[in-house]
Amino acid sequence: MTVDAKPVAELPDPRDYGLAVVGEEELPAELTSLVAEVRSLVDAVAHTRAGDEELSAARASVAEAAARLRGGPRHEIGTMVRHIRDGGRVEYGTLTNLVAGPTNAAAPPLRLDTAPEGGLRAQVRLNGTYQGPPGLVHGGWLAALLDQALGAAAGAEGMPGLTAHLDVDYRRPTPLNTPLEITSRVTGTERRKVFVAAEIRHGGEVTAEGTAVMVRIDLPGEEGA
Numbered sequence: 750m751t752v753d754a755k756p757v758a759e760l761p762d763p764r765d766y767g768l769a770v771v772g773e774e775e776l777p778a779e780l781t782s783l784v785a786e787v788r789s790l791v792d793a794v795a796h797t798r799a800g801d802e803e804l805s806a807a808r809a810s811v812a813e814a815a816a817r818l819r820g821g822p823r824h825e826i827g828t829m830v831r832h833i834r835d836g837g838r839v840e841y842g843t844l845t846n847l848v849a850g851p852t853n854a855a856a857p858p859l860r861l862d863t864a865p866e867g868g869l870r871a872q873v874r875l876n877g878t879y880q881g882p883p884g885l886v887h888g889g890w891l892a893a894l895l896d897q898a899l900g901a902a903a904g905a906e907g908m909p910g911l912t913a914h915l916d917v918d919y920r921r922p923t924p925l926n927t928p929l930e931i932t933s934r935v936t937g938t939e940r941r942k943v944f945v946a947a948e949i950r951h952g953g954e955v956t957a958e959g960t961a962v963m964v965r966i967d968l969p970g971e972e973g974a
């Protein structure tokens with residue numbers, strides 16, 4: 750059955766859904782610094798001017814590093830990471846989330862904190878590996894950033910859900926390599942639906958904005974769960 754999309758006192762614990770959870774603070778510093786190094790490597794590879802000899806040596810070093818890292822996965826797919834945000838707010842996300850996952854070197858990553866005016870706010874700077882049109886952020890990535898911020902806004906209000914519908918308007922070009930501000934908030938609820946809105950700004954001007962309908966997941970113990 751459907752339930753009203755009212756906030757719950759606390760976020761559901763993903764372990765109640767059979768998902769593994771790791772605390773962000775439990776991730777070894779060696780792993781998080783390796784992830785940061787790989788982010789920098791991806792950017793360096795995309796823009797390198799190295800000659801053939803250096804390219805060949807770099808390829809061998811990367812292949813050696815990859816061989817060292819292979820083996821059984823440290824965390825299974827679906828593992829959640831628990832973040833303790835400012836003010837003690839607990840937030841869960843998937844460990845390798847493409848937009849915000851702390852162990853995903855392809856993620857910028859996006860860190861959303863509680864905004865004084867309500868909702869969530871983040872600052873992010875996207876390098877040239879997020880390029881779409883020349884010098885500009887890829888529109889698909891802007892949609893992904895908005896989707897993440899929209900989902901997290903619902904989660905932060907105790908109403909985690911899945912995106913059922915996402916609308917994005919691109920208002921102005923969004924430049925690479927410059928600070929961007931992302932804001933999101935819940936604007937309403939109706940049964941299991943949570944309505945959310947988000948913006949991306951550069952220099953105070955909205956460059957992209959989105960709204961979504963998140964459909965709240967059933968919580969254990971609720972009828973229909």
Ligand SMILES: CCCCCCCCCCCCCCCC(=O)SCCNC(=O)CCNC(=O)[C@H](O)C(C)(C)COP(=O)(O)OP(=O)(O)OC[C@H]1O[C@@H](n2cnc3c(N)ncnc32)[C@H](O)[C@@H]1OP(=O)(O)O
Pocket residue numbers: 751760761762763766841842896897898899900901904905909910911912913914939940941942962964
């Ligand atoms: C375990 C704890 C973990 C905590 C964790 C926290 C995580 C917090 C951070 C997350 C941050 C992630 C941010 C990325 C978010 C993604 O990337 S989610 C991935 C992309 N989305 C998907 O894969 C969803 C795929 N779709 C589906 O699974 C199903 O269609 C849905 C969305 C679950 C809905 O199916 P359903 O449960 O059967 O619901 P249904 O009864 O059909 O509809 C319920 C209501 O929603 C409405 N609705 C359904 N579809 C639509 C639609 N497309 N448009 C408008 N309305 C719709 C219906 O009309 C209905 O409304 P009412 O009748 O109440 O007025």
